[in-house]
Amino acid sequence: xxxxxLQQTRDLIRRHKRWDLIFAxxxxxxxxxxxxxxxxxxIDMAIDGAPRLSPDFFTNFPSRRPAQAGIxxxxxxxxxxxxxxxxxAIPVGVAAAVYLEEYAPKNLFTxxxxxxxxxxxxxxxxxxxxxxxxxxxxxxxxxxxxxxAGLTLALLILPVVIVAxxxxxxxxxxxxxxxxxxxxxxxxxxxxxxxxxxxxxxxxTGVIIGMARAIGETAPIITIGALTFIxxxxxxxxxxxxxxxSFEWLTAPFTVMPIQMFNWTSRPxxxxxxxxxxxxxxxxxxxxxxxxxxxxxxxxLRKRIKW
Amino acid sequence: xxxxxxxxxxxxxLSVKAETKNLSFHYGSFNALKGIxxxxxxxxxxxxxxxxxxxxxxxxxxxxxxxxLYPGNRYDGEIRLYxxxxxxxxxxxDPIEVRMRISMVFQKPNPFPKSIxxxxxYGLRVRGERKTSIVDEKVEQALRNAALWDEVKHRLKDLAxxxxxxxxxxxxxxxxxxxxxxxxxxxEPTSALDPIATASIEELIADLKGKLTILIVTHNMQQAxxxxxxxxxxxLGELIEFDATDTIFIKPKNKATEDYITGRFG
Numbered sequence: 001x002x003x004x005x006l007q008q009t010r011d012l013i014r015r016h017k018r019w020d021l022i023f024a025x026x027x028x029x030x031x032x033x034x035x036x037x038x039x040x041x042x043i044d045m046a047i048d049g050a051p052r053l054s055p056d057f058f059t060n061f062p063s064r065r066p067a068q069a070g071i072x073x074x075x076x077x078x079x080x081x082x083x084x085x086x087x088x089a090i091p092v093g094v095a096a097a098v099y100l101e102e103y104a105p106k107n108l109f110t111x112x113x114x115x116x117x118x119x120x121x122x123x124x125x126x127x128x129x130x131x132x133x134x135x136x137x138x139x140x141x142x143x144x145x146x147x148x149a150g151l152t153l154a155l156l157i158l159p160v161v162i163v164a165x166x167x168x169x170x171x172x173x174x175x176x177x178x179x180x181x182x183x184x185x186x187x188x189x190x191x192x193x194x195x196x197x198x199x200x201x202x203x204x205t206g207v208i209i210g211m212a213r214a215i216g217e218t219a220p221i222i223t224i225g226a227l228t229f230i231x232x233x234x235x236x237x238x239x240x241x242x243x244x245x246s247f248e249w250l251t252a253p254f255t256v257m258p259i260q261m262f263n264w265t266s267r268p269x270x271x272x273x274x275x276x277x278x279x280x281x282x283x284x285x286x287x288x289x290x291x292x293x294x295x296x297x298x299x300x301l302r303k304r305i306k307w
Numbered sequence: 308x309x310x311x312x313x314x315x316x317x318x319x320x321l322s323v324k325a326e327t328k329n330l331s332f333h334y335g336s337f338n339a340l341k342g343i344x345x346x347x348x349x350x351x352x353x354x355x356x357x358x359x360x361x362x363x364x365x366x367x368x369x370x371x372x373x374x375x376l377y378p379g380n381r382y383d384g385e386i387r388l389y390x391x392x393x394x395x396x397x398x399x400x401d402p403i404e405v406r407m408r409i410s411m412v413f414q415k416p417n418p419f420p421k422s423i424x425x426x427x428x429y430g431l432r433v434r435g436e437r438k439t440s441i442v443d444e445k446v447e448q449a450l451r452n453a454a455l456w457d458e459v460k461h462r463l464k465d466l467a468x469x470x471x472x473x474x475x476x477x478x479x480x481x482x483x484x485x486x487x488x489x490x491x492x493x494x495e496p497t498s499a500l501d502p503i504a505t506a507s508i509e510e511l512i513a514d515l516k517g518k519l520t521i522l523i524v525t526h527n528m529q530q531a532x533x534x535x536x537x538x539x540x541x542x543l544g545e546l547i548e549f550d551a552t553d554t555i556f557i558k559p560k561n562k563a564t565e566d567y568i569t570g571r572f573g
Binding site: 177186194 | 406413415419
């Protein structure tokens with residue numbers, strides 16, 4: 001290249017790099033806005049609520065007196081509801097995704113089903129609440145219980161689990177499947193021995209993202225009748241007498257963290273607002289812990305897989 | 308046993324392990340194989356050569372019914388497996404059963420993301436082998452036959468992905484050998500490997516000669532000449548010539564074959 005052509009090329013590269021820089025700057029600003037907003041929210045909540053965090057806050061039932069009010073029934077309720085949600089959403093979601101990916105013939109009918117699964121993710125959560133009220137609470141007779149709440153939230157996060165599982169299954173190269181089939185494995189053998197274990201990281205990520213969303217859902221839980229003031233716990237799942245395992249807690253009345261927070265914020269006393277902020281911190285911590293667990297599990301499982 | 312009476316290498320009695328009778332194959336509406344009649348001699352290495360797209364991999368994958376995995380494919384004709392004279396392509400023959408008898412090694416090494424031991428053991432587990440001692444023994448035997456045992460015996464629990472490309476391919480061969488197949492199919496096993504790894508695989512195949520019936524697809528003519536007893540030249544879905552390797556490479560009977568071999572074409 002002669003000198004002028006070289007100089008022109010250098011000018012061109014300089015101009016292109018300027019766009020590189022501009023975009024990087026814009027990206028950092030956007031990221032900063034998001035991060036700052038989140039940090040500001042957390043700090044604001046912490047300033048309000050952190051002083052209220054003490055061991056008795058976690059072990060007290062709600063009360064008319066703000067200083068004695070605690071989140072015991074709320075966080076236990078949230079934990080139990082999440083258990084039911086996971087137990088319902090994971091098997092159904094994973095099985096549905098496996099069927100759609102591995103077994104279902106590719107025709108118009110399955111295409112319609114697939115489109116509608118993604119549509120389900122956009123349905124407002126209060127609609128799920130209404131569905132659950134009619135179906136679980138009244139038609140099936142589960143009543144206003146942890147079981148109904150768990151099943152409702154399971155329906156809510158089902159699309160997330162299904163889509164995440166499908167993406168995870170799709171990312172498995174067909175060469176691995178062919179290797180399994182070539183050794184004489186059946187479709188179920190290949191699915192159980194290879195497809196599911198290798199897509200576990202993606203499946204778990206989807207499950208935990210779904211649960212992190214479910215933990216904060218208030219509208220459907222209110223609709224099916226979670227109580228806002230509960231001064232007792234559901235019966236314990238483990239008993240001292242035969243058969244040692246009880247499912248009574250499934251049908252007991254309950255409350256969850258978001259509802260408790262809502263209840264406190266709607267009271268006039270400022271002290272209750274402080275309680276609400278503290279409860280918000282706890283809820284945030286629960287959500288972030290679940291996400292951290294997801295990231296950790298995914299990291300561990302991804303170490304074994306390289307493609 | 309059938310006696311073959313023309314060409315070298317066959318004044319002795321050669322046993323036919325399998326043969327295709329008028330085998331045709333369609334990918335949807337595309338006719339990929341056109342009436343192929345070809346024997347596969349027992350415990351001999353048969354190579355399939357031909358330019359890209361001539362149907363050699365398609366032909367190979369008919370033997371273990373791999374085409375069944377994808378919709379829109381159709382087999383015509385027969386593949387007879389001896390000594391029981393089963394038509395592998397028959398609608399009532401279970402493809403899983405076919406794959407239990409005939410193993411395959413693929414072009415790109417595809418070990419499972421599991422340990423070396425578990426990779427080789429998988430075929431045995433599929434066949435219901437539960438006793439650890441037997442699985443251990445067969446895994447070791449297969450790894451020895453694949454010339455990989457010495458390199459991995461101290462790290463059987465390591466992930467298969469940590470092996471080099473050539474080692475991974477030998478692992479895939481061990482995996483295929485562990486189930487003691489009647490026929491071993493190789494689909495261009497060395498085209499994704501470097502020359503040194505290629506040489507070790509070719510050495511391995513030469514070792515297996517005489518112990519196992521092998522059908523190998525290769526686009527590398529020199530490899531076919533080095534490794535095989537019989538060679539088939541295919542072009543555009545048809546079998547142009549099938550004969551002993553020496554005949555094909557020294558004095559082919561068909562002009563098209565000669566053109567391909569000498570590089571005038573393809």
